[in-house]
Amino acid sequence: MTGLLDPGTAAVVVRGAAVAGPLLVLVALCVRRTPSPRAVGAAVTATAWAVLLLLPLNVAASSFGWWTFHATGAVWFGVPVDLWLGWSLLWGAVPALVLSQLRAEQGRGAGTLVVLTAALVWLDLALMPLGEPVVVLGGHWLVGEALGVATALVPALLLARWTLRRTHVVLRAWGQAVWAGGLLLALPVLALSPESRWPAPVTSIGVQLTLLVCLPGLAAMRELAAVGRGTPLPYDPPSRLVTSGPYAYVRNPMQATIAASYAGLALTFGEPALLLGTLIAVGYSAGLGEWHEGEQLEQAFGPPYQAYRAAVRPWLPRWRPASVLPAATLWVAADCVECTGVARWFARRSPVSLEIRPAADHPEVLYRITYEAPAMRAPAIRAPAIRAQGVAAVARALAHVHLGWALAGWAIDLPGVRHFGQLGADAFGAGPRPSRPATCASGVAGGPRAVVTSSARP
Incomplete structure (x- = not known):
């Protein structure tokens, strides 16, 4: 159809359809059935994963000649932003909401996921050749398509399905950690492309210290999954109050990690603009996060959460863990x-x-x-x-x-x-060996702690 139009008009049609098509499908799905909070969570995490993975895929496609983009305006790293976001919705939010509605109507069959994946691949194979003159396919474009399906589409659908079914909580949490780190830290830094003003050794030390600052955030994510049986996403929250791990030291370990990471990167590269990330993280946590999430936690857990809130500060970490740490x-x-x-x-x-x-x-x-x-x-x-x-x-x-x-x-x-x-x-x-009573006990000092009288190796 675009072949009947002049190149300028055809480009406008292709770029408009790339965004409007998935958005109209999303609206239709939401009108048909109002998404539940868990369906929203599935849509968010699937779309975020697709957004993160489709950008490097399209950059690599241009480098390897799988396909190239011919567009002006709203282009980042040679990729039209509207095509990138529309593709992410088509492989993220749209199938996530379809899965949620099919699950509500027909059950949890794994065959649904296979059929949906096959349908999306077929649709992509049909639409890609219609993208000219904005998208020009190379001779080996199916290689890039296969790589996109393997790295972006399939993981996004799995994350959506696991979120809807409340399964594989650790994998879900790690998936969220990957896309959150990519979208909240890596992409903004990539957009600014700061150049360090310090000698290389100083920059290297700064980057390493920033990675060290990320440890509490990663540990908090794992704690929510392993202990709380949930994830950091508000639409997929823990079902148990988590007061262990980093939460025994600071009440907002993830927001504190993001704020400190931006501050560390700002110092590392000598780029004051990166401090905006710190301000946003602090503002969100002190505003919407403190009000909305705090209210949800108090309603869910009552007095235990109130005791925890009184014992642990929101931003300044304790040196020793709070007594609310489970025994x-x-x-x-x-x-x-x-x-x-x-x-x-x-x-x-x-x-x-x-x-x-x-x-x-x-x-x-x-x-x-x-x-x-x-x-x-x-x-x-x-x-x-x-x-x-x-x-x-x-x-x-x-x-x-x-x-x-x-x-x-x-x-x-x-x-x-x-x-x-x-x-x-x-x-x-x-190495491992079975525990058994020891004939000669070896005591361990330490107040109320018991004497060690058995064998179990680390």
Whole structure:
């Protein structure tokens, strides 16, 4: 159809249809059935993932010749912004709302996801050749299409489905961490493209310190998923009150992380404009976040949240964790030199709400040092204990000492770091073996904490 129009008019039609088409479908879906909060959450997270991944895909497409863009105005890194956003809605919010409505009407069949994915791929294959003169396809454009489906479409649909079904909460949380970090930090910095005013070593140190500042935010996200069984997204909140991890030190660890990251980047690159991100993060948290989220938490959890709010400051972190930190137990060994050394180290530092007990007293046979803690919860929910073993157990226990050691623990507990750490510990003689009563008990000092009389290696 665009072949019948002059190139200028055809470009306007293509770019207008790229945005108007998905928007009209979204409006129709919302009119047909008002989205539930969880459906909104699914639409937001799927669209955000698509927005983040489709930009580098289109930049790479131009570099590799899969397709090129011929447009002027509203172009970023050579990509028309309207096509980018329209494509993101088509692969994000639209299928998320379709999934929510089909699920409400027909159940939870996995076949629906496969059919929907196939339909969107077919639609994209049909529409891409119609994008001329704005989008000009190269000879190997199907390679780029396949890469987009694998990295943007399929993960976006999975995140939407898991959000709707309330499953795979850890993967959902990590997905949100990726797109939130990309959209809230990486893209604004990319848009400003600051050039450092300092020598390279100073810039390198600044970047590393900024990454260190990100640790509480990542740890808070994991805590919401592992303990609260929810995510940071307001439409997909935790079902349990979370007062452990970074939340034992500061009430707004994620907003504080974003604000501190922007401040660190502003100093690192000598770019005052980046401080605007700090102001926005503080303004949101002190305004809408404090009012809306605080009200929701008080309604959901009542007196426990009020006690937590009174004990933990919103922005200035505590040095020692608050007493609202759930009481935990570290089960350790007596006939294991490594274990008793770890236990004594913790006992000397008087950790908050952490009891050290013999692994042989545990009702199960333990094979490594084990950390267990109950989850703070709503009255109607039966929450299982939080359990970590080996290096992960030590990392969790470090959060009971003080903020410095908590940062080290959150770094150790990152995926990859934790696994390599465990392999290293095992290689140096801390491999698993069953707990059993020791004939010669080895005591551990530390006030009310118990004497270690069992064997469970880290």
